[in-house]
Amino acid sequence: MLPQNPPVEDLTSTAMEHKIAEQPALANGKTNGHTNGNGNANGTSTLPGLDASKMTITRADPTLRAVPDEDTACAGNETICTDHMITVTWKLGSGWSAPELKPYGPLSLMPTASVLHYATECFEGLKAYRGHDGALRLFRPDLNAKRMLMSTLRISLPGFAPAEVEKLILALMAVDGPKWLPASRPGSYLYLRPAVIGTNPQLGVQAPKEALLFITASFMPRMDAPPGGMKLHTNPEDMIRAWVGGFGYAKVGANYGPSLLATNEARDRGFGQILWLYGPEGYCTEAGASNFFVVWRTKEGALQLVTAPLDDKLILDGVTRRSVVELAKERLAGELEVVERKYTIDEVVEADKEGRLVESFAAGTAFFICPVSHIRHRDYDVQIPMVKGESGHYTAKIKGWMTDIMYGNEQHPWGVVVDEQK
Amino acid sequence: MLPQNPPVEDLTSTAMEHKIAEQPALANGKTNGHTNGNGNANGTSTLPGLDASKMTITRADPTLRAVPDEDTACAGNETICTDHMITVTWKLGSGWSAPELKPYGPLSLMPTASVLHYATECFEGLKAYRGHDGALRLFRPDLNAKRMLMSTLRISLPGFAPAEVEKLILALMAVDGPKWLPASRPGSYLYLRPAVIGTNPQLGVQAPKEALLFITASFMPRMDAPPGGMKLHTNPEDMIRAWVGGFGYAKVGANYGPSLLATNEARDRGFGQILWLYGPEGYCTEAGASNFFVVWRTKEGALQLVTAPLDDKLILDGVTRRSVVELAKERLAGELEVVERKYTIDEVVEADKEGRLVESFAAGTAFFICPVSHIRHRDYDVQIPMVKGESGHYTAKIKGWMTDIMYGNEQHPWGVVVDEQK
Numbered sequence: 103m104l105p106q107n108p109p110v111e112d113l114t115s116t117a118m119e120h121k122i123a124e125q126p127a128l129a130n131g132k133t134n135g136h137t138n139g140n141g142n143a144n145g146t147s148t149l150p151g152l153d154a155s156k157m158t159i160t161r162a163d164p165t166l167r168a169v170p171d172e173d174t175a176c177a178g179n180e181t182i183c184t185d186h187m188i189t190v191t192w193k194l195g196s197g198w199s200a201p202e203l204k205p206y207g208p209l210s211l212m213p214t215a216s217v218l219h220y221a222t223e224c225f226e227g228l229k230a231y232r233g234h235d236g237a238l239r240l241f242r243p244d245l246n247a248k249r250m251l252m253s254t255l256r257i258s259l260p261g262f263a264p265a266e267v268e269k270l271i272l273a274l275m276a277v278d279g280p281k282w283l284p285a286s287r288p289g290s291y292l293y294l295r296p297a298v299i300g301t302n303p304q305l306g307v308q309a310p311k312e313a314l315l316f317i318t319a320s321f322m323p324r325m326d327a328p329p330g331g332m333k334l335h336t337n338p339e340d341m342i343r344a345w346v347g348g349f350g351y352a353k354v355g356a357n358y359g360p361s362l363l364a365t366n367e368a369r370d371r372g373f374g375q376i377l378w379l380y381g382p383e384g385y386c387t388e389a390g391a392s393n394f395f396v397v398w399r400t401k402e403g404a405l406q407l408v409t410a411p412l413d414d415k416l417i418l419d420g421v422t423r424r425s426v427v428e429l430a431k432e433r434l435a436g437e438l439e440v441v442e443r444k445y446t447i448d449e450v451v452e453a454d455k456e457g458r459l460v461e462s463f464a465a466g467t468a469f470f471i472c473p474v475s476h477i478r479h480r481d482y483d484v485q486i487p488m489v490k491g492e493s494g495h496y497t498a499k500i501k502g503w504m505t506d507i508m509y510g511n512e513q514h515p516w517g518v519v520v521d522e523q524k
Numbered sequence: 525m526l527p528q529n530p531p532v533e534d535l536t537s538t539a540m541e542h543k544i545a546e547q548p549a550l551a552n553g554k555t556n557g558h559t560n561g562n563g564n565a566n567g568t569s570t571l572p573g574l575d576a577s578k579m580t581i582t583r584a585d586p587t588l589r590a591v592p593d594e595d596t597a598c599a600g601n602e603t604i605c606t607d608h609m610i611t612v613t614w615k616l617g618s619g620w621s622a623p624e625l626k627p628y629g630p631l632s633l634m635p636t637a638s639v640l641h642y643a644t645e646c647f648e649g650l651k652a653y654r655g656h657d658g659a660l661r662l663f664r665p666d667l668n669a670k671r672m673l674m675s676t677l678r679i680s681l682p683g684f685a686p687a688e689v690e691k692l693i694l695a696l697m698a699v700d701g702p703k704w705l706p707a708s709r710p711g712s713y714l715y716l717r718p719a720v721i722g723t724n725p726q727l728g729v730q731a732p733k734e735a736l737l738f739i740t741a742s743f744m745p746r747m748d749a750p751p752g753g754m755k756l757h758t759n760p761e762d763m764i765r766a767w768v769g770g771f772g773y774a775k776v777g778a779n780y781g782p783s784l785l786a787t788n789e790a791r792d793r794g795f796g797q798i799l800w801l802y803g804p805e806g807y808c809t810e811a812g813a814s815n816f817f818v819v820w821r822t823k824e825g826a827l828q829l830v831t832a833p834l835d836d837k838l839i840l841d842g843v844t845r846r847s848v849v850e851l852a853k854e855r856l857a858g859e860l861e862v863v864e865r866k867y868t869i870d871e872v873v874e875a876d877k878e879g880r881l882v883e884s885f886a887a888g889t890a891f892f893i894c895p896v897s898h899i900r901h902r903d904y905d906v907q908i909p910m911v912k913g914e915s916g917h918y919t920a921k922i923k924g925w926m927t928d929i930m931y932g933n934e935q936h937p938w939g940v941v942v943d944e945q946k
Binding site: 211223320342362365391 | 634647680724726730740742744763767770779788789
């Protein structure tokens with residue numbers, strides 16, 4: 103029998119509400135006997151939830167691998183990871199297993215595994231920073247953990263208490279931080295990549311019945327200061343990145359693979375990334391896989407820092423984006439107005455033509471705060487002023503504040519210190 | 525230096541044109557010293573192309589695994605594959621390696637593998653049919669191979685000559701067909717799943733520098749005759765499957781994972797699949813992961829078989845869809861008009877209200893030709909007539925013709941006979 107007269111609300115919103123409601127203890131991450139280990143079922147469950155306190159440790163022989171210098175580590179075609187990784191398995195009928203911290207190595211997946219066919223995958227990216235004061239810090243890892251829960255649920259993978267993921271990230275850095283990001287390298291970072299994938303070996307378009315959460319730590323090249331600034335090419339008219347009613351706000355694999363073709367074509371033309379416009383109006387959304395900011399003067403003369411809003415769910419709620427917005431509101435009040443609103447490429451072009459365009463930058467974990475120097479839109483080239491050829495004034499200022507928090511020059515609640523095992 | 529005055533054409537179309545142009549011998553699949561093993565670079569290449577004639581064979585012990593009956597094989601949560609699979613690796617600098625036919629088993633992927641993070645993956649689905657005449661047939665495998673090339677290039681994976689993939693599929697069935705789809709089981713099928721994934725162990729949003737093509741053969745449950753017919757729920761307003769400028773026409777993982785949330789919510793309400801509508805007009809596009817057809821009478825009284833068109837690249841160019849269109853045009857001429865055009869859910873509802881709706885079915889490899897009995901759109905329920913409670917008249921007729929070709933009751937060029945190793 104079919105249900106009669108169901109509510110007419112949106113299925114996806116409804117599903118997300120169900121799933122978020124059934125997550126245990128989102129605020130404090132404490133798991134207990136009533137936590138839900140099954141993010142794919144409706145209602146509550148007594149299956150084991152993700153629980154960092156159950157983590158087992160199998161140590162790698164620390165003498166087996168030497169730590170390369172940063173340049174060497176980033177020179178090849180393979181990401182160099184640290185000695186260990188964390189894995190946690192989940193099954194529909196039994197919930198989350200005990201997390202394992204163990205030697206870094208390959209995963210074994212059946213050729214029928216869900217993730218290999220249906221893109222049942224999501225990830226996060228954050229960095230661990232070796233401070234000038236010797237401490238090892240993460241930058242707002244709670245935001246990454248919460249966003250990963252949202253992405254995980256959006257792609258029909260199992261839910262968890264975000265605080266448990268945060269604890270696992272800290273645990274991996276506590277073990278691998280001292281060797282791989284030694285105190286002798288202040289101002290350096292490692293890149294952390296938590297991910298969840300659907301692993302059940304069953305073909306057919308369906309929500310995964312088995313999943314794997316894993317966390318790696320690795321070297322990643324510095325991309326925040328390309329010579330001459332980042333050069334953007336607006337997206338081709340036959341290719342848009344995300345759409346209202348889609349999943350542009352979630353950090354799921356499905357947002358990335360399909361963008362590569364246009365990005366590579368732009369690179370062949372000498373540009374670094376695509377500036378993704380949306381709709382016939384040409385709203386500015388993201389720069390590559392980063393958030394996008396401009397500083398301009400309005401026609402009335404007001405100085406504004408402008409970026410796309412989150413409310414239509416087209417763009418990622420970036421941790422760097424959010425931090426830029428919050429810092430600028432706090433520290434540039436009276437000097438510069440921070441505006442989150444829809445704005446079009448035509449507005450940017452007009453500001454450029456009228457000499458009102460002041461600065462532009464991309465913001466994200468991988469590219470950090472990266473000055474944008476050039477935007478090609480159809481046959482028009484926007485050339486953006488760079489102070490001393492490398493950055494705009496406000497771009498540099500904000501980047502400096504963020505850097506100080508990350509590397510401990512400024513003690514700030516956003517910098518979460520890792521309790522390292524020494 | 526940036527290129528000056530570049531053409532203003534679309535980057536994605538341009539990229540696809542480049543890539544398709546550089547594929548060797550699309551027509552005959554013959555590889556030679558000048559084939560291009562590198563679908564990600566511009567221009568031609570002398571790297572080895574995909575070459576089925578180089579295939580090596582490592583046989584599994586055929587006594588190790590017994591062949592289950594169909595019901596048992598499909599009862600569990602794991603897809604049961606045959607004794608062997610085919611794998612072929614590709615690297616940016618060295619092209620395609622020699623294909624390997626070898627025992628079915630797990631793949632080893634580094635946690636940093638591209639496919640696990642960026643959805644650099646695409647696949648195909650087709651079946652092998654054990655005929656009532658004893659022969660083993662594939663159904664139009666050339667169409668699957670060509671579509672896989674298109675999907676592969678769209679997701680920035682390496683290209684190949686489609687005929688070589690077709691040969692590999694035939695080779696796998698030649699070895700595993702006699703045991704796993706024996707002549708004692710006429711009217712049965714196995715499901716073939718070719719896929720290509722990005723395997724390079726390097727984080728960062730970029731086109732894969734290493735890839736793996738693999739082909740498995742497995743049992744898959746029959747889904748073409750759910751009791752009472754397939755029940756569809758139109759998509760929620762906050763969730764659309766594909767969009768113009770997207771990749772709905774390509775069989776890439778990114779089309780599937782994001783659809784699961786709404787599909788599961790619909791299932792919780794008693795419906796089998798989502799009828800995906802597009803745009804404010806509510807154009808009918810796909811039913812779940814299948815193409816969607818209706819038979820109706822126009823207001824003027826003409827009988828029409830209607831399905832969405834391919835030209836806006838929203839929907840998959842289904843092999844079953846194409847075959848239905850071609851057979852109906854050939855064999856129902858004068859009786860029924862075949863129309864590929866945009867049509868809206870409002871037109872379907874209006875036809876239902878006016879008693880002009882005759883039949884509806886979903887068409888695809890997994891669901892074959894599956895009668896649709898019910899469509900819920902907001903607060904309206906479309907009830908579709910079923911002859912004898914199981915199917916419409918034309919639905920049954922077309923399904924019968926297709927079945928006859930697949931299982932050799934009718935000798936037809938679409939049925940490609942496998943030269944089995946007995």
